[in-house]
Amino acid sequence: MPRVVVDVMLKPEILDPQGQAVANALPSLGVDDVASVRIGRRIELEFTGEPDLDRVRELADKLLANPVIEDFTVRLAGADESAVPS
Amino acid sequence: MPRVVVDVMLKPEILDPQGQAVANALPSLGVDDVASVRIGRRIELEFTGEPDLDRVRELADKLLANPVIEDFTVRLAGADESAVPS
Numbered sequence: 127m128p129r130v131v132v133d134v135m136l137k138p139e140i141l142d143p144q145g146q147a148v149a150n151a152l153p154s155l156g157v158d159d160v161a162s163v164r165i166g167r168r169i170e171l172e173f174t175g176e177p178d179l180d181r182v183r184e185l186a187d188k189l190l191a192n193p194v195i196e197d198f199t200v201r202l203a204g205a206d207e208s209a210v211p212s
Numbered sequence: 213m214p215r216v217v218v219d220v221m222l223k224p225e226i227l228d229p230q231g232q233a234v235a236n237a238l239p240s241l242g243v244d245d246v247a248s249v250r251i252g253r254r255i256e257l258e259f260t261g262e263p264d265l266d267r268v269r270e271l272a273d274k275l276l277a278n279p280v281i282e283d284f285t286v287r288l289a290g291a292d293e294s295a296v297p298s
Binding site: 127133134135145148151152155157159160161162163164165166167168169170171172173174175177181185188189190 | 213219220221234237238241246247249250252253254255256258260261263267271275
């Protein structure tokens, strides 16, 4: 079944406390070349038929994201995109 | 600065109550061709220098994901990947 991925991220100007917490933890793991960390949501929608990306954008705008503080992107998931164990 | 995207999703066999809640809400918005919804985390790491993806995988394994219940993928963010307002 075709899958659509909606990535929702806080707008750049919005403070990201979760990302900040991860960024602060990195030096203790010996990672000191990370300038910033941003954390958002990845939403995978599996469709029974051919998905209409415009309708998914509308859906993202109404239900999946808060357009006041978040940006989102919508795309068809490619075969390589599924989160396979790496 | 180069950005790496780590996508963390629950393993397929793990129940996803968040995704279930969204899936249940869709018919009320007139969307009835969605078979399933899975919700995970998208983590964007901005590097000061050239990122080493193997090291990022190690980092994801230790800090960003819970390997017992989650799968993750690591990739360099392409120009089109940034969450721009759509």
